[in-house]
Amino acid sequence: MRGTHPFDRKVEEMKPSKSEINWVIMDYLVSEGYPGAAEKFAQETNLPSPVDNESIRERVQIRNAINRGRIEEAIEMINEIDYEILDKNHHLHFHLLQLQLIEIIRTILAKPGGNPVANDFHPAIKFATEQLAPRAPTDPKYLQALERTMALMIFPADKMTKEFKQLLDVKLRQQVAADVNCAILESKGERSEARIRQLVKARAWAEQEARAAKVDLPVLTSLALGPDESMDGDAMVS
Amino acid sequence: MAHTRQSSRAMDVDGAGSYGSAPRAGAWSRDRLDCPQHEDHPPFFTPSYLRQSRHVQRLHRAYDEHVADLQEQARMSPPEPPPLSTRSSYNSLHKMHASHIHHHRPAVQDVIERLPPPTEEDRSHPLPSRWSEEDRMSGLEILADGTEVRFGGVTKTSDEAASIRADHPMPKECGLYYFEVTILSRGKDGMIGIGFSSRKANLNRLPGWETDSWAYHGDDGYSFACTASGKAYGPRYSSQDTIGCGVNFRTGNAFFTKNGVYLGVAFTAVRSHGLYPSIGIKKPGEHLRINFGRTPFVFDIDRMMEQERKIVMTTINKADVSVLHPPDDENALIHKLIGQYLAHEGYVETAKAFSRDVHDQQQSLSSQPESFHLPDSDDDIHAINRQKIRKSILDGDIDRALKYTSSYYPHVLEEERNKDIYFKLRCRKFIEMMRRYTELATATSSPVAMTKSVDSLRSNGHADGAPLATDVGDGDDGADTQMELDDQLHREAPRGQEPPPTDDIDMDASQELPPKASFMKQGDLLGATLSYGQELQHEFGSDPRQQIKKQLTELFAIIAYPNPADSPIGGLLDQSGRVQIAEEVNGAILVSLGKPSSAALEKLCAQTEALLDETAGKTGGAAAFINVRTDFLQA
Numbered sequence: 001m002r003g004t005h006p007f008d009r010k011v012e013e014m015k016p017s018k019s020e021i022n023w024v025i026m027d028y029l030v031s032e033g034y035p036g037a038a039e040k041f042a043q044e045t046n047l048p049s050p051v052d053n054e055s056i057r058e059r060v061q062i063r064n065a066i067n068r069g070r071i072e073e074a075i076e077m078i079n080e081i082d083y084e085i086l087d088k089n090h091h092l093h094f095h096l097l098q099l100q101l102i103e104i105i106r107t108i109l110a111k112p113g114g115n116p117v118a119n120d121f122h123p124a125i126k127f128a129t130e131q132l133a134p135r136a137p138t139d140p141k142y143l144q145a146l147e148r149t150m151a152l153m154i155f156p157a158d159k160m161t162k163e164f165k166q167l168l169d170v171k172l173r174q175q176v177a178a179d180v181n182c183a184i185l186e187s188k189g190e191r192s193e194a195r196i197r198q199l200v201k202a203r204a205w206a207e208q209e210a211r212a213a214k215v216d217l218p219v220l221t222s223l224a225l226g227p228d229e230s231m232d233g234d235a236m237v238s
Numbered sequence: 239m240a241h242t243r244q245s246s247r248a249m250d251v252d253g254a255g256s257y258g259s260a261p262r263a264g265a266w267s268r269d270r271l272d273c274p275q276h277e278d279h280p281p282f283f284t285p286s287y288l289r290q291s292r293h294v295q296r297l298h299r300a301y302d303e304h305v306a307d308l309q310e311q312a313r314m315s316p317p318e319p320p321p322l323s324t325r326s327s328y329n330s331l332h333k334m335h336a337s338h339i340h341h342h343r344p345a346v347q348d349v350i351e352r353l354p355p356p357t358e359e360d361r362s363h364p365l366p367s368r369w370s371e372e373d374r375m376s377g378l379e380i381l382a383d384g385t386e387v388r389f390g391g392v393t394k395t396s397d398e399a400a401s402i403r404a405d406h407p408m409p410k411e412c413g414l415y416y417f418e419v420t421i422l423s424r425g426k427d428g429m430i431g432i433g434f435s436s437r438k439a440n441l442n443r444l445p446g447w448e449t450d451s452w453a454y455h456g457d458d459g460y461s462f463a464c465t466a467s468g469k470a471y472g473p474r475y476s477s478q479d480t481i482g483c484g485v486n487f488r489t490g491n492a493f494f495t496k497n498g499v500y501l502g503v504a505f506t507a508v509r510s511h512g513l514y515p516s517i518g519i520k521k522p523g524e525h526l527r528i529n530f531g532r533t534p535f536v537f538d539i540d541r542m543m544e545q546e547r548k549i550v551m552t553t554i555n556k557a558d559v560s561v562l563h564p565p566d567d568e569n570a571l572i573h574k575l576i577g578q579y580l581a582h583e584g585y586v587e588t589a590k591a592f593s594r595d596v597h598d599q600q601q602s603l604s605s606q607p608e609s610f611h612l613p614d615s616d617d618d619i620h621a622i623n624r625q626k627i628r629k630s631i632l633d634g635d636i637d638r639a640l641k642y643t644s645s646y647y648p649h650v651l652e653e654e655r656n657k658d659i660y661f662k663l664r665c666r667k668f669i670e671m672m673r674r675y676t677e678l679a680t681a682t683s684s685p686v687a688m689t690k691s692v693d694s695l696r697s698n699g700h701a702d703g704a705p706l707a708t709d710v711g712d713g714d715d716g717a718d719t720q721m722e723l724d725d726q727l728h729r730e731a732p733r734g735q736e737p738p739p740t741d742d743i744d745m746d747a748s749q750e751l752p753p754k755a756s757f758m759k760q761g762d763l764l765g766a767t768l769s770y771g772q773e774l775q776h777e778f779g780s781d782p783r784q785q786i787k788k789q790l791t792e793l794f795a796i797i798a799y800p801n802p803a804d805s806p807i808g809g810l811l812d813q814s815g816r817v818q819i820a821e822e823v824n825g826a827i828l829v830s831l832g833k834p835s836s837a838a839l840e841k842l843c844a845q846t847e848a849l850l851d852e853t854a855g856k857t858g859g860a861a862a863f864i865n866v867r868t869d870f871l872q873a
């Protein structure tokens with residue numbers, strides 16, 4: 001066993017209280033939409049229940065609709081909450097419409113038999129001309145995004161470059177769903193990002209700063225998260 | 239001289255209460271706290287812009303602990319009465335004189351007093367709080383508890399002046415340091431320099447002109463950085479103007495303000511340690527007042543601090559999280575951190591619900607839905623046991639918690655290192671009894687007859703002593719005290735809902751419960767509480783440790799108050815105390831199971847704070863602006 005490094009002692013002294021951690025967890029469950037867990041957590045910790053569980057479920061429904069590719073449905077639900085959310089967030093509205101176009105194209109590409117012919121793309125082209133084309137001139141970024149999305153129709157799947165594949169990756173749905181969640185929270189005057197996101201970023205940043213300042217650091221023990229990782233592991237040598 | 243001092247002492251005594259303490263060699267405790275390190279302990283102050291500063295919060299804690307220690311010592315050994323003879327206390331008076339009243343002393347004496355100041359810097363890096371008594375030029379008088387300075391001497395040559403430094407350098411751990419100086423009076427053709435300097439800078443010229451000194455001068459509005467040739471910087475300043483001076487240790491820039499208006503960067507690449515706020519004046523009667531943050535500033539430094547914090551936050555938001563636990567990205571890492579915390583702490587139901595929620599979310603992305611299976615884990619039984627113990631404590635049912643603990647983990651509370659936790663649990667039971675007594679008392683005063691049960695209140699050990707159960711309707715003192723105690727009203731978790739034991743521990747023995755239908759009147763409850771108190775006293779009263787004695791005394795004092803909840807020690811009765819103990823018991827069990835007492839998420843927080851603290855102590859840079867507790871663990 002190596003001796004205790006002064007830094008490790010400092011870490012011991014700086015432990016947060018459990019109620020502070022519980023707060024961070026509840027903050028995450030509420031703002032990122034985990035209603036079931038939030039309710040149980042309130043019971044198990046004696047914390048007050050989330051004030052507005054209904055609005056969490058609302059956000060979860062929208063998130064799930066976007067994750068499933070049902071963008072039109074999601075846009076309707078967002079407008080039901082507050083028309084201004086999309087009216088005020090032009091970028092977000094455009095992203096949703098772009099995603100809707102991608103989903104239309106995805107369905108066509110996935111048609112049994114493969115190799116869709118030009119006529120099959122008709123609904124996609126119609127949506128693009130009606131919904132996206134009028135917005136494209138307002139911002140060069142929109143124009144570029146529209147061009148790329150339309151190009152999905154002409155590239156054969158095996159010749160697609162990375163940036164086109166990204167458009168078809170379901171991660172894009174997750175990203176848009178997260179942006180929508182933020183926008184809804186903001187529209188209700190709430191903090192848009194869960195604190196734990198900043199916290200993990202701060203952890204990464206703080207180590208980088210400390211190394212740059214040549215702070216005398218021990219081997220930082222890993223974040224023991226899996227069953228095979230020991231708390232005393234040395235996985236984080238840099 | 240002696241006469242002056244005597245009369246001034248009388249004045250001080252009248253003005254500021256009594257000074258009583260045994261004089262010890264060189265130490266005079268003006269605030270009755272016989273402290274070898276400090277003459278007195280003026281109230282700690284936190285400048286508004288540093289409220290979130292980790293460094294200042296630590297200084298504040300250290301101050302509170304220091305004063306509490308001294309008070310405790312003073313309580314243990316009361317000081318001797320103050321000496322009556324002026325002669326014997328001459329030394330102390332002299333010191334008090336030096337720090338408290340105007341100086342009218344010949345220059346010779348000043349020179350002697352300006353012998354090298356203590357070389358060992360205070361390693362805690364305190365905030366500047368007043369002008370230094372030692373680090374000043376002759377002819378300068380310090381007034382108003384070290385916040386004002388006036389020139390009473392004469393300067394011989396044209397570039398001679400009198401400068402003074404604050405008692406401590408500006409700590410870089412603050413990230414940004416700021417102070418303001420108000421010119422109460424500027425002499426005819428006077429010259430004033432406001433800025434900062436190291437101890438290397440001579441005090442017989444204005445700051446800015448000397449090596450290792452930087453300042454903004456009032457007569458020409460120039461800024462001077464370690465040289466007598468300055469640069470045009472800001473407007474001139476004179477009587478009634480307030481000049482602010484700030485150093486940003488993140489950027490290395492220094493700036494000034496005039497009457498609340500920012501004047502721009504004056505110096506760059508300012509170094510980060512050993513720089514004291516400093517001023518210099520040269521005409522008789524020139525008089526300045528400094529504000530180190532004890533009172534509000536004219537300039538909105540809070541806003542600047544907030545802008546700085548936002549700049550750093552923007553950088554943090556760009557940090558790459560994927561290096562922390564490859565190959566996890568941010569989302570995956572957060573899910574794992576939360577899942578591990580919930581499992582580690584034994585929040586069994588939440589853990590299940592969370593993995594189901596996460597699963598559902600993943601499913602919505604995938605085209606082939608899979609049904610949800612909870613992962614099996616060996617830890618489940620321990621998690622459930624710990625959950626039961628926690629629930630009991632959170633419900634205020636300490637007996638049940640003790641029973642569960644001793645049957646699932648028989649030796650945990652007997653271990654030497656957990657003695658305190660055991661003591662706290664036993665005390666908590668007393669508190670819970672008092673809580674219920676208070677509830678009853680409140681209910682008694684209301685016309686509606688309430689019924690409550692106290693079956694869980696009976697302590698294991700003394701059932702033979704106090705007659706806890708009395709007959710219902712045993713009418714003695716009127717309807718109001720005919721309080722029946724009903725199960726439903728105060729048991730948040732009826733025993734009927736207890737899940738059956740999931741392991742092979744024989745709960746028959748440990749779950750032997752007090753009689754179901756035990757009813758108790760308010761008076762009986764007080765009796766039971768008292769006899770439980772005696773039991774506590776018997777068990778722990780002989781403990782030699784001061785804090786145990788103190789806690790017991792505090793605990794028993796609750797009984798004296800007719801309405802304990804509103805008493806000065808009413809905080810003891812607060813429900814939040816349950817959470818604290820529940821956490822400590824949980825931690826002790828985890829350690830006994832060979833697991834770390836804290837989860838990865840807790841460790842991540844602590845590591846972040848420690849990394850920031852170390853970095854801020856070294857560079858005073860961006861890390862100083864971020865405080866894990868106030869920035870990430872609160873709304």
